[in-house]
Amino acid sequence: MGLINELKRRNVFRVAVAYAVIAWVLAQIADLAFDNFGAPDWVPKSVFFILLLGFPLAVFFAWAFEMTPEGIKRERDVDRSQPCGLVVCVTRRRLSPIKSR
Numbered sequence: 572m573g574l575i576n577e578l579k580r581r582n583v584f585r586v587a588v589a590y591a592v593i594a595w596v597l598a599q600i601a602d603l604a605f606d607n608f609g610a611p612d613w614v615p616k617s618v619f620f621i622l623l624l625g626f627p628l629a630v631f632f633a634w635a636f637e638m639t640p641e642g643i644k645r646e647r648d649v650d651r652s653q654p655c656g657l658v659v660c661v662t663r664r665r666l667s668p669i670k671s672r
Contacts, residue, residue, distance in 0.1 A: 578634075586633035587626075594622040
């Protein structure tokens with residue numbers, strides 16, 4: 572299995588895109604709010620820096636852990652012998668914004 576396929580299977584790309592979108596929205600809200608409240612210049616920069624630090628952590632946790640029907644488990648503890656990749660199917664359904672039938 573190639574690296575790209577493994578990243579897709581572990582939903583690393585989905586987590587990365589979701590984190591980037593949510594971080595961008597939070598940065599925009601923080602910028603708007605801090606401008607209106609007259610906060611010093613270092614406050615929005617600090618929020619942006621914290622959001623940047625969180626990105627590699629989110630990607631790492633997406634790689635190392637798996638969402639299963641029983642909860643969050645370490646990747647190596649997930650049973651892959653289930654038919655049709657039940658864990659992957661359930662996780663994909665939970666993370667997908669549009670439900671496919």
